[in-house]
Amino acid sequence: MSAPIPKSDETQLVQRSQAGDRLAFEELVRRHADRLYAVVLRFVADADEAEEVTQEAFLRAWRSIDRFEFRSRFFTWLYRIGINEAKRRAERRPPPGMVASIEDAPIEDAPDWSEVPEFRAQQAHLRRVLEDAVRALPIEYRAPLILRDVEGLSTQEAAEVMELREAAFKSRLHRARLAVRRAVDRYYLEGER
Amino acid sequence: MIRRLLERRRYMREHRWTHAHLSEYLNEDLSADERERVEDHVSICPHCRRVLRTLRRTVESLVDLRAEGRPGLAEGVIERLRRGY
Numbered sequence: 288m289s290a291p292i293p294k295s296d297e298t299q300l301v302q303r304s305q306a307g308d309r310l311a312f313e314e315l316v317r318r319h320a321d322r323l324y325a326v327v328l329r330f331v332a333d334a335d336e337a338e339e340v341t342q343e344a345f346l347r348a349w350r351s352i353d354r355f356e357f358r359s360r361f362f363t364w365l366y367r368i369g370i371n372e373a374k375r376r377a378e379r380r381p382p383p384g385m386v387a388s389i390e391d392a393p394i395e396d397a398p399d400w401s402e403v404p405e406f407r408a409q410q411a412h413l414r415r416v417l418e419d420a421v422r423a424l425p426i427e428y429r430a431p432l433i434l435r436d437v438e439g440l441s442t443q444e445a446a447e448v449m450e451l452r453e454a455a456f457k458s459r460l461h462r463a464r465l466a467v468r469r470a471v472d473r474y475y476l477e478g479e480r
Numbered sequence: 481m482i483r484r485l486l487e488r489r490r491y492m493r494e495h496r497w498t499h500a501h502l503s504e505y506l507n508e509d510l511s512a513d514e515r516e517r518v519e520d521h522v523s524i525c526p527h528c529r530r531v532l533r534t535l536r537r538t539v540e541s542l543v544d545l546r547a548e549g550r551p552g553l554a555e556g557v558i559e560r561l562r563r564g565y
Contacts, residue, residue: 309565313558320557321549328547338550345557346564393531401533417538417545436542442507461503468531468538 301361304352312352316345319362322438323369329433330373330426332380340376344369363440363447370430370448377426389428391465397472413474420470428463435460494521498528502535 297318303311320341327344328337347368355364421429421437434445446456498521504510505518522529 309561313561316557316561317554320554324549324553325547334550338553338556341553342557342560345561349561393527395527399530399533401530401537413541414544417541421542421545432542436539437545439543439546442509457504457507457509461500464503464535464539465531467542468535471534471538 297361298357301352301355301357304349305355312349315361315365319365320345322362323365326366326433326438327369327373329421329429329437330370331376336376340369340372343372347372359447360444363444366434366448367450374426389425389462389466391462391469393465394469394472394476397476400471400475403475413471416470416474417467420467423470424463424466428459428466431456431460432463432467436464491525495525495528498522498525499531502528502532503539505532506536506539 297315300311300315304315323344324337324341327340328334331337331340344365348365355361421432424432430449431445431451434440434448435442440448442453442456442460445460446453449456451459494517498518501510501514501518505515510518518532522532
């Protein structure tokens with residue numbers, strides 16, 4: 288994980304950008320482009336679209352930077368722009384065949400796989416199970432999980448990105464985690480049969 | 481008989497409450513009393529114990545899904561911005 292960006296330094300860059308300093312804004316792009324791309328990648332069809340959304344998000348951010356009021360960290364505002372842009376594109380795509388629903392009830396007869404020694408997402412098959420389970424979540428549940436558990440934002444920061452109260456955010460995060468956990472249950476249960 | 485019914489009702493109430501708060505427990509977002517409430521129930525409920533263990537493992541693994549950036553991405557964004565300034 289990259290080192291946290293000093294808040295004061297970032298504040299200066301945003302203030303200079305608001306005054307029209309393009310080089311300051313370009314420095315913000317250098318600092319945040321990769322993480323923003325990684326976030327939006329989870330909401331779009333492929334890497335090319337994620338790059339387009341990242342570009343679009345920075346264009347929108349530049350055009351509206353004077354409206355940024357320092358009520359949150361710059362990157363939470365930027366992530367919100369990126370996720371909203373990705374959602375807009377997702378809505379334009381034809382709906383998937385399956386209705387997106389969230390199943391989080393535990394599977395009663397699934398084994399306890401918590402002690403399986405080789406359980407790590409790096410293993411290709413388990414990684415695939417996790418990736419598919421995350422992608423199957425409706426966006427309003429996927430986003431909290433991506434921001435909090437994959438990208439490592441704090442609950443407060445991630446709730447800010449989503450413009451949700453913390454209680455509502457935590458509830459969605461919990462349901463999303465349970466749904467992903469359930470997918471792993473299913474994977475191990477099928478493996479036993 | 482009535483005592484058993486009341487105990488069962490209390491167990492189910494704790495079961496529902498614990499199940500709804502497992503993520504907050506893992507995130508250390510609960511007060512000391514609430515943590516104790518989860519731990520008390522988990523100690524007697526094999527179902528919640530399994531869900532807690534596997535949920536912890538799931539959350540620990542999700543960080544491995546972090547994607548890398550794309551080479552040249554930031555410079556590409558800057559180039560596009562410069563065309564539109």
